Amino acid sequence: MISLALAVIVAAVPAVLATQAEAASGGVLYVVQGLPGQSVDVQVDGKVVARGVAATKVIGPFSVPAGQRRITAVAGGKTLVDRRVAVGAGSNQDVVIHRPAAPTAAPVITTYPNKLGAVPKDKAAVRVAHTAAVGPADIRVNGKVLFANVANGESLDVVVPAGTYTVEIVPAGASGPVVLGPASLPLKAGYLTRVFAIGEPNSKTMNVAVGTIRLPGSGTGKPDMVDTGTGGQAVALMQERPSPLPLVALALLAGCAVLVTVRKVVRR
Template identity: 60%
Template sequence: MVRRSVSGPFRTVLAGISRIPGPVIRRVIPLTLAVTVAAAPAVLVAPAEAAEAAVGAHLYIVQGLPGRSLDVSIDGRTVTSGLATTKIAGPFRVAAGKRMVTAREGGKVVIQRELTLGSGSSVDAVIHLPVSPTGAPVLTSYVNKLTSVPKDKAALRVAHDAAVGPADIRVNGQVAFANVANGESLEAVVPAATYKVDIVPAGATSPVVLGPLDLPLRAGYLTRVFAVGNPNARTMNVALGTIKLPATGSGTPGLVETGTGGQAAELDQAQSSTSGLWVLFVLASTLAAVATIRAVAVRKVARR
C-alpha cells in the first residue's frame, strides 16, 4: 500500500503559524494540527482499503466428505444447506481478507477454518478427509488461475483430496502428475478433448484407486477435478467444476475482477484522488483558520 507524504503542505502551515502572536493562537493551532495529523493517515489509507474490499473475491465450497450433508456458513451467514458429497456450491461474492468458513451437520460443527482471500481472487475451499480416513476433516483452499488460453486449448487442475497417500494421476494411461500428496494440486493447459483419467499409488501401476474416468475438457474453460473419498471404504469419487476463461487477449476474466487493471485500477485511482482532495481540504481549512485568527489578533493589537 502506497502512503503519500504531506510534509510539504504541513511545513507551509507551520510557517504561517510562526508569524502569529498571542496566547489564543497557542491554544487553537496545536489542536487544529493534531486533528489534521490524525486525520491525514486515515483519509489516505482507508479509501484504498475500502477499494480493495469492494473488489472482493469469489469463493466456492466443495463437499468432499463421503456420505455427509453439510450446511456451510461464511462469517456466520449460511450460504448453502444440505450440500452433498462431490457437490460444489458458489461462487459466493465475499469481501477480500480473512473469512471464517464453518461447516455443520445436524447443527454440530464439522469443521471451522479461517481463509485469507486475495482481492479479485477466485478460490475453491474443499472440505475433505485427511490421509488417515479416521482423522478429523480438513479444509484445503486452491486459487483458481483464471487466465486466457488459446482457443483450442483447455485448462485443467487436478487436486488430491482423498484419504490416500501420495499418488500418480494418469491421463490416457500415462503419468501426467506424479507423487501428488493429499491437499496438493497440479495444473496444465492441454488440447480440448475427452481424456481417460485414473489414479494409482505413487510409483506403482496398481491397484487403481480411482477410475478410469472419462473427463471431457472444453476449450476456453478451466476444469477443476477433486479426487475425494476413501478407497478402503469404496467411497472414492470426484467433484467436477468448470469456470469459463476470458477470451484470448482479454485482460480480465469474465467472472472475477482482478486488482491490477481495468475498472479495478480506475477505482483505485479514483479513491487515491479522493484521498488527496480530503487532505487538501483539511489543510485549506487549517490555513483559513490561521488567517482568521491572525486577522483578529492584528485588530486587537491595533486597538491597543
C-alpha cells in the same frame, strides 16, 4: 467407466455475502463438499449460504470482502470443521472441505486459487487436486503416469488441447490397484475445469467433484514454439520433488501443453 461429465455439478447459488462496494475490492469463493456420506450446511462468516450440500457438489460463486473469512461446515448440529481462509482483493479460489490422508482424522480445509487467464482458443485449462483420504498417488492420463507422487492437499495445473481424456489414480510408484477410475474427463476449450478426488478406497467412497469456470478471453491459436526456460522456480521445484511431472510424456499426449504447475498448499 465413470463419466466425469455426469459429475459436473456447479450449484448456481445466488448468495452474495458482500455489498457491491465490498465485492469490488473483495474476492470470490467456491466451496467444494468433499466428505462422502454426509450432507453439510456451509457457513461463511457465520451466515448459512447452503444447506444439505451433498458430497461432490461445488457451490458458489460467493462474493466476499477481502480479509480473513470464516468457513464452517456443520452436519447434524455438529461442527465438522471451522477455519479461516485468506481472501485477497480480486482473488478467485476454491475452498475444499475434505479428509486428510488419514481417513479417520478430522476434516480439513484446503484452498486453491483459480487461474483465470486466457488460454489459446483450442486449449483447455485443468486442475487436478488430491483431496482424497489416501497417501501419495500417481495420476495416469490416457494410460501414462503424467502426475507422479501427488500428496493429499497438492494440486497440479496444466493447459492442454481440448478433448476427452481417460484418467486413473493409483498408489504412488505402483501399477495398481486403481483407487479411482478409469474416468472419462471432457475438457472444453476456453474453460478451466477443476477436478477434486475425494473419498477413501477401503470404504469404496472414492469419487470426484468437478466444476468449470469460463475463462475471460479466447487467447490466440496454437504457438509455433513454447520457451519453457531452464532456471528459476522450475529448477528449484525439480530439486525439491524427486518425482517431477514427466513433461516429455505430457507433450506426447497433449501435443502442446503450455503450462504445468505443481503446487503444495498450506492447510488451515
